[in-house]
Amino acid sequence: MNPEGLKYSREHEWARSDGSGAATVGITHFAQDNLGDVVFVELPDVGEDVVQFEKMGEIESVKAVSDLYSPVSGRVLERNEALTDSPELVNDSPYGDGWMLRVEVSDSSEMDGLMSAADYTAFLDAEA
Amino acid sequence: MTHDATLRHTPLYAAHAALGARFAPFAGWEMPTRYGSIIDETRAVRGGAGLFDVSHMGRIEIGGGGALGLLNAVLSVDPHRIRTGRARYNLICDERGGIIDDCIIYRRAEDRFLLIPNASNTDTVLDWLREHSGEDVSIANVTEDVAMIACQGPSAAETLQRLTDRDLSRVRPFRAVNAAVSGADAFLARTGYTGEDGFEIMLPSERAAALWESLMELGAKACGLGARDVLRLEAGLPLYGNDIDTSTNPYEARLGRFVEPDREGYLAGEELRQLRLEWPHERRLTGFRVSGRGIARPGYKILDGEWAIGLVTSGGPSPTLDLNIGMGYVPTVHSEPETLLDVEIRGRPVEVWTVPLPFYRRRTR
Numbered sequence: 001m002n003p004e005g006l007k008y009s010r011e012h013e014w015a016r017s018d019g020s021g022a023a024t025v026g027i028t029h030f031a032q033d034n035l036g037d038v039v040f041v042e043l044p045d046v047g048e049d050v051v052q053f054e055k056m057g058e059i060e061s062v063k064a065v066s067d068l069y070s071p072v073s074g075r076v077l078e079r080n081e082a083l084t085d086s087p088e089l090v091n092d093s094p095y096g097d098g099w100m101l102r103v104e105v106s107d108s109s110e111m112d113g114l115m116s117a118a119d120y121t122a123f124l125d126a127e128a
Numbered sequence: 129m130t131h132d133a134t135l136r137h138t139p140l141y142a143a144h145a146a147l148g149a150r151f152a153p154f155a156g157w158e159m160p161t162r163y164g165s166i167i168d169e170t171r172a173v174r175g176g177a178g179l180f181d182v183s184h185m186g187r188i189e190i191g192g193g194g195a196l197g198l199l200n201a202v203l204s205v206d207p208h209r210i211r212t213g214r215a216r217y218n219l220i221c222d223e224r225g226g227i228i229d230d231c232i233i234y235r236r237a238e239d240r241f242l243l244i245p246n247a248s249n250t251d252t253v254l255d256w257l258r259e260h261s262g263e264d265v266s267i268a269n270v271t272e273d274v275a276m277i278a279c280q281g282p283s284a285a286e287t288l289q290r291l292t293d294r295d296l297s298r299v300r301p302f303r304a305v306n307a308a309v310s311g312a313d314a315f316l317a318r319t320g321y322t323g324e325d326g327f328e329i330m331l332p333s334e335r336a337a338a339l340w341e342s343l344m345e346l347g348a349k350a351c352g353l354g355a356r357d358v359l360r361l362e363a364g365l366p367l368y369g370n371d372i373d374t375s376t377n378p379y380e381a382r383l384g385r386f387v388e389p390d391r392e393g394y395l396a397g398e399e400l401r402q403l404r405l406e407w408p409h410e411r412r413l414t415g416f417r418v419s420g421r422g423i424a425r426p427g428y429k430i431l432d433g434e435w436a437i438g439l440v441t442s443g444g445p446s447p448t449l450d451l452n453i454g455m456g457y458v459p460t461v462h463s464e465p466e467t468l469l470d471v472e473i474r475g476r477p478v479e480v481w482t483v484p485l486p487f488y489r490r491r492t493r
Contacts, residue, residue, distance in 0.1 A: 036150075036354070037167045039445045040423055058474070060423050062166040062445055063354055091165075 007114035011069040026099040035061040038090040078102040138183035139333040155247035157184040162352040169355035177281040178351040186250030188243040194265035221396040226374035275336030280326030323363025364486030371441040412463040415485040418452035420478035424471040431470040
C-alpha cells in the first residue's frame with residue numbers, strides 16, 4: 001500500500017527523491033483515508049522555503065482543517081496546481097497525481113532520518 | 129474502531145462497525161460520522177436513498193389528560209391545532225424567549241404525544257417538561273427502548289414501500305402512521321432533516337438491525353452524521369448548539385413562522401410577543417456563499433470591512449451546489465441577499481455574498 005523507495009514522516013507525509021537533489025512530497029494513503037474527502041489544499045508559493053517537520057500548508061476535508069508538515073527542508077520548485085480545482089486527487093492518488101510540492105532539498109541527510117516503507121507500515125501498526 | 133465504554137451506543141452500533149464506520153462522540157453517544165466518503169453519502173441522499181441511525185435523538189412520550197395543557201405551556205406551537213397523526217416542527221423557549229431546543233412533536237392520539245428533542249438536549253427537555261408538568265400527565269423517556277432510522281432521498285418512499293403493506297403515497301409530509309415494517313410494529317413519519325423527501329422509522333430497538341440491513345439490501349446507502357450535517361446546512365436548517373441556543377430568539381433565527389405566542393397559558397408567550405414587535409430585529413441568521421478561495425467554518429469572524437459584525441455558526445463545502453456555504457448572525461442591515469461581506473479565514477479576509485435561505489430546495493412534483 002505504501003510504495004517502496006519513498007521516505008515517510010511521522011506526520012504521514014512522504015518524500016520521493018528524484019536523484020538530482022529535488023524531492024516530490026505529498027501525504028500518505030493513511031492520511032488521506034483518515035481525512036476523508038479533501039476539499040481544499042493550501043500550499044506555499046514557488047520560491048518559498050519549507051522546513052522539515054514544520055508547517056508547510058493546510059488541508060481541509062468536509063468536516064475539518066489540518067496542518068500539512070513538510071517532510072524535508074528546501075525551496076519550493078513547483079506545486080501541484082491541479083489540486084486547486086481537483087483536491088480530490090489527494091484521495092484518489094495520494095502517491096501519484098495527488099502529489100503536493102517539488103522541493104529543492106537543502107540537506108539530503110534529512111531524507112535518511114525518515115522512515116522506509118516497511119518502517120512506516122510498522123509505525124502505523126503500532127499506532128493502531 | 130474501538131468501542132468507547134464511557135459513551136452510549138445505539139442498537140445499530142455493531143452494524144455500523146461491521147460497515148467500517150468512523151465513529152466520533154456526539155452528545156454522549158458514539159456515533160458514525162461516515163462510512164466512506166461524506167460527499168458520496170450526501171449525493172446518495174440527493175439522488176437516491178440514504179439511511180441514518182438517529183437513535184441518539186430523544187424519544188419522550190407524553191400522555192394523560194394534562195398532556196395538552198403541559199405542551200401548550202412549553203411548545204412554540206399550539207398543540208390543540210395538531211391533529212392526530214400529524215407532526216409539527218416547534219421550539220421550546222425559556223421565559224426570556226431563548227431557544228432551549230428545537231424538536232418535532234407528533235400527536236399519536238387525542239391525549240398521547242411523542243416529542244423528539246435533540247440528543248444533546250434530551251435531559252434538559254425532560255427536566256423542563258417535569259418542572260412545568262401539572263396533574264394527570266405522564267412523561268416517559270423511551271429513547272433506549274425505541275430505535276430510530278431515517279430513510280431519506282427521492283427514492284426513500286419507493287425503497288421503504290417494499291417493506292410494508294401500508295400505502296406510503298397516502299402518508300403525506302409531516303404525517304405519521306403505525307405500520308408493520310419488515311414484520312416489526314413501527315411508527316412511520318414522513319419527516320427528516322435533509323431537505324429531501326423521506327421517512328423516520330421508529331421501532332423496537334431489537335428490530336432495528338434487521339430493518340437497517342433490509343433497507344441496505346434494497347439499495348439505500350448508509351450515511352453518517354457528517355453527511356447529515358452537510359445536507360441540513362444545504363437545506364438551511366438550523367443545528368441546535370451551532371445556529372440556535374438559549375442566547376438566540378426564534379425571530380432572529382428566522383423561525384418566527386413556528387411560533388404561536390398568542391395563547392393563554394403559553395409560558396414564553398409574553399416575552400415572544402414583545403420580541404415579535406421589535407421587528408426588524410437587531411440581527412438575523414443569514415446565509416452566504418464564499419466567492420473567494422476558502423471554507424468558512426463555525427467560529428470564524430464575519431467582517432464588514434475592518435469590523436467584525438458576527439460569527440459563522442455553520443459552514444462548509446456544499447457538494448450539491450459545488451460551492452462553499454455558511455450562515456451566521458449579522459446585523460439586519462447587512463442581511464439582505466447580495467450583500468458583500470468577508471469572512472476571516474486564518475487571518476485573511478475572504479469575500480462572501482449573502483444569499484437567501486435555503487441554499488438548496490428540492491424539486492417537488
